[in-house]
Structures are given as structure tokens and as C-alpha cells.
Amino acid sequence: MxxxxxxxxxxxxxxxxxxxxxxxxxxxxxxxxxxxxxxxxxxxxxxxxxDYFSENLPSEDADLVLDILQVYELIGDTYSRLSDKSGISDTQVKFPGFDGNNEPEFMSFVDALEKDNRYVDVIQAGNRNSHSAKVHVYERMIAKWQELGKPYTLTKEQLIDILEA
Incomplete structure (x- = not known):
């Protein structure tokens, strides 16, 4: 920079x-x-x-990360309440992180959020580095959640729909 x-x-x-x-x-x-x-x-x-000084993260990117973490928080809450978890694995409901090579600015923001004690449960339960690009997957998941009306309580079917988006 x-x-x-x-x-x-x-x-x-x-x-x-x-x-x-x-x-x-x-x-x-x-x-x-x-x-x-x-x-x-x-x-x-x-x-x-x-040289170590990073560019500011654009607001749109910060909002995207916050939406992603909010969706994963809903996913985790829903999964923990389900009595019938058939068809859904533990790994599917954990935040997979971002690709350290191609999405480092998102990964860095997640680290900063954790240091600020935000979305700690979601972040610590998941991964930091997905080792593959994930933003496009998360955008589909958010779109599905929005299509469902942005509910704060999900049914099992809605959870599966979001996970499969």
C-alpha cells in the first residue's frame, strides 16, 4: 500500500x-x-x-462477511435445536472460513471480529482457511436466506435449502 x-x-x-x-x-x-x-x-x-499496512476493507465486503457469519450463526442455532439431524452433518453447519490465498482480506476481517469478541462461537467452531474460494458459495447461501424472508428461526427444510444453495 x-x-x-x-x-x-x-x-x-x-x-x-x-x-x-x-x-x-x-x-x-x-x-x-x-x-x-x-x-x-x-x-x-x-x-x-x-508494507504491513493493509488497505481499508470496503464496507460492502465487511457487510458480506457479517451476513455470512449471521447465516452461519442461524445455521448453528437451528442445527443444535433439531431433534432429527438426519441428512445434515456436523461439518456442513460449521463455518468453513475463507481461502487464505484468494480471500485474505475476508479472513483478516474474521480474525479482527474474533479479537473484538464478535461471532466468536461461529468463528471458533469453524475454520479460518478453507483452502478454496468460498465467497461465491456464501453469496448463494445468503441469497437463499433472503429468498426465504431472512427468518431468524429456520426449519430443518430451510436449513437444508440454505446449505445446498
Whole structure:
């Protein structure tokens, strides 16, 4: 990600890293060096420190992940209430995660949601890395749930319909 800093922002960051260099003696060399690079305007050098910085997740993608987790929460709740679970396996009702190679931004958001104690039961019961693209499958499941009227209590038949979407 390319971050462009104004002179004022560079000055503020340089000062912060100078302070961190004094406070964090284990990493003082890093902080003093970065402060100097920021003050001297060596953009190519200081920009290397921002390589780990991710782009903002678009709102539409965040909403999609939240819808997916909500559907899996409904699926899990319905499955746990069913007395007759025939035709549905435990693995089908667990959140399969996202593909770490092709959907890392979604996986990262799921990790952030878990750290913020949201949808923890759904996330921890499932997987992080599906090892295959899943967004298109989840979109069909959400469409089926919406087609059913977005019920918050599912019948066994509705559950199967969503799982097979």
C-alpha cells in the first residue's frame, strides 16, 4: 500500500518514533532510524515500514462477511435445536472460513471480529482457511436466506435449502 505523508505528518511520526526510541530500548535502533528517515524525507526508505499496512476493507465486503457469519450463526442455532439431524452433518453447519490465498482480506476481517469478541462461537467452531474460494458459495447461501424472508428461526427444510444453495 502506498501511503503519502504531508511534511506535517512526517514531522509528527518522526517525533513519535524518536519518543518510542527512548521508551522502547529493545527496538530503539529501528525507531531512531525511522525517525531520521521521516525527517530527512527519504520516502522510499520510510515507506518500507508501512508494507504491513493493509488497505481499508470496503464496507460492502465487511457487510458480506457479517451476513455470512449471521447465516452461519442461524445455521448453528437451528442445527443444535433439531431433534432429527438426519441428512445434515456436523461439518456442513460449521463455518468453513475463507481461502487464505484468494480471500485474505475476508479472513483478516474474521480474525479482527474474533479479537473484538464478535461471532466468536461461529468463528471458533469453524475454520479460518478453507483452502478454496468460498465467497461465491456464501453469496448463494445468503441469497437463499433472503429468498426465504431472512427468518431468524429456520426449519430443518430451510436449513437444508440454505446449505445446498
Amino acid at each position: 502506498k501511503i503519502e505523508l504531508t511534511d506535517k505528518e512526517r514531522l509528527f511520526l518522526a517525533n513519535q518514533h524518536e519518543i518510542l526510541g527512548h521508551l522502547n530500548t529493545d527496538n530503539s535502533d529501528y525507531h531512531f532510524k525511522l525517525a531520521e528517515q521521516l525527517r530527512d524525507g527519504h520516502e522510499w526508505l520510510y515507506s518500507q515500514s508501512f
